[in-house]
Amino acid sequence: xxIDLIDPYSLKKEEKMQWxxxxxxxxxxxxxxxxxxxxxxxxxxxxSLNDINNYTDIPFLPVRLxxxxxxxxxxxxxxxxTLTSSGxxxxxxxxxxxxxxxxxxxxxxxxxxxxxxxxxSRFPMxxxxxxxxxxxxxxxxxxxxxxxxxxxxxxxxxxxxxxxxQLDIEGLRNFLQKYSGQTILLFGFTFMIWQYFYxxxxxxxxxxxxxxxxxxGGWKKLIDTAVNPEIFKxxxxxxxxxxxxxxxxxxxxxxxxxxxxxxxxxxHASVFSDVCIRRAKDFSIANIGERGLIEVVSSLxxxxxxxxxxxxxxxxxxxxxxxxxxxxxxxxxxFGRINNAEIRGCSDTYE
Amino acid sequence: xxxxxxxxxxxxxxxxxxxxxxxxxxYRDVPAWDSVGHMTLIAEIESEFDVMLDTEEIIDFxxxxxxxxxxxxxxxxxx
Numbered sequence: 001x002x003i004d005l006i007d008p009y010s011l012k013k014e015e016k017m018q019w020x021x022x023x024x025x026x027x028x029x030x031x032x033x034x035x036x037x038x039x040x041x042x043x044x045x046x047x048s049l050n051d052i053n054n055y056t057d058i059p060f061l062p063v064r065l066x067x068x069x070x071x072x073x074x075x076x077x078x079x080x081x082t083l084t085s086s087g088x089x090x091x092x093x094x095x096x097x098x099x100x101x102x103x104x105x106x107x108x109x110x111x112x113x114x115x116x117x118x119x120x121s122r123f124p125m126x127x128x129x130x131x132x133x134x135x136x137x138x139x140x141x142x143x144x145x146x147x148x149x150x151x152x153x154x155x156x157x158x159x160x161x162x163x164x165x166q167l168d169i170e171g172l173r174n175f176l177q178k179y180s181g182q183t184i185l186l187f188g189f190t191f192m193i194w195q196y197f198y199x200x201x202x203x204x205x206x207x208x209x210x211x212x213x214x215x216x217g218g219w220k221k222l223i224d225t226a227v228n229p230e231i232f233k234x235x236x237x238x239x240x241x242x243x244x245x246x247x248x249x250x251x252x253x254x255x256x257x258x259x260x261x262x263x264x265x266x267x268h269a270s271v272f273s274d275v276c277i278r279r280a281k282d283f284s285i286a287n288i289g290e291r292g293l294i295e296v297v298s299s300l301x302x303x304x305x306x307x308x309x310x311x312x313x314x315x316x317x318x319x320x321x322x323x324x325x326x327x328x329x330x331x332x333x334x335f336g337r338i339n340n341a342e343i344r345g346c347s348d349t350y351e
Numbered sequence: 352x353x354x355x356x357x358x359x360x361x362x363x364x365x366x367x368x369x370x371x372x373x374x375x376x377x378y379r380d381v382p383a384w385d386s387v388g389h390m391t392l393i394a395e396i397e398s399e400f401d402v403m404l405d406t407e408e409i410i411d412f413x414x415x416x417x418x419x420x421x422x423x424x425x426x427x428x429x430x
Contacts, residue, residue: 081385103386107386107410108410111407111410120405120407121405122403122405122406134387148387148390152390152406152409153406155403156394
């Protein structure tokens, strides 16, 4: 499976639908022929590949299937690593099996997408987490995978927390002094930043006004704390002067094709993936501006049949190709997990 | 030590592979050359040759030979 690494926000609606549908159809065929469980599912829908015009015609799998079954579409010999959701809220974790092709594509596409927001050069980087999360190199949690993926943007990086989750204020000061006047990249998980970083940084006199913060992992653990994206941004800005903050939406089941928040506060779908909103009552496709369940499709999953998934998150699409930031593609907002969905472990927990 | 020797030594030290195996080595041929090992390797090369690769060069750097090519073509390192 070869994907042209074109500019991530360069295709308009019709062109993108064609480009993505072609890739997703090929992927569907590949998974149908190489993953027996996937074949059974598709056969049950009585779908013929010839009847598929757009990717929206291809049945979606519920994300939780990856917790219950080992789903892979390449021989075991070709698998090089397994990604897992951390699963602290449930005993079962999603397991995503990666081969060289898929893993390589994930890194390349992640870089393409993030570079559109921060450029191709590398920065002094502060990981707002502990190095303890990347100890096992063969078995990564979503948190570890995110950190390793984003580390490519670092020319030198430090972890802000020690192994006991204590903020290393001295280390931060020295690092910021060494790179004084330069742009600093910060990366971390939303929940960790709010629960561990913010409450310490607000007490310390540290200036991060040269910083760009990229964070993801979701807001569901923060529901009880009354923080929302606006308060999050404003509080961090007040605490340490940081004003360039990009949230992103992504999941371990579709690593690489993340959705990054633009300067106008909208999440953007790149050409390598897409979102569509489905109505919970009958799974029909909702209109722009209508709230519903988020389906995510990605052109990357080759080693496992995770190219078309229904999440348990709710969202709303604001528009397509006409965000004031100039990027083509759909732009949207996430509301978080639907009520009564299984409580799901994710990447944003501190174990 | 000349550049070719320095370059080779970094691979041997970081990835802990024998010298005779390094010349044809590709990314992921040995367990130590995984995504984490790759970033360590890049960091060592950058500090030894006083260069800084951009993100796309780091991705293109997928073999011992390719790395040499990037260093000589884009940064004028002579081997």
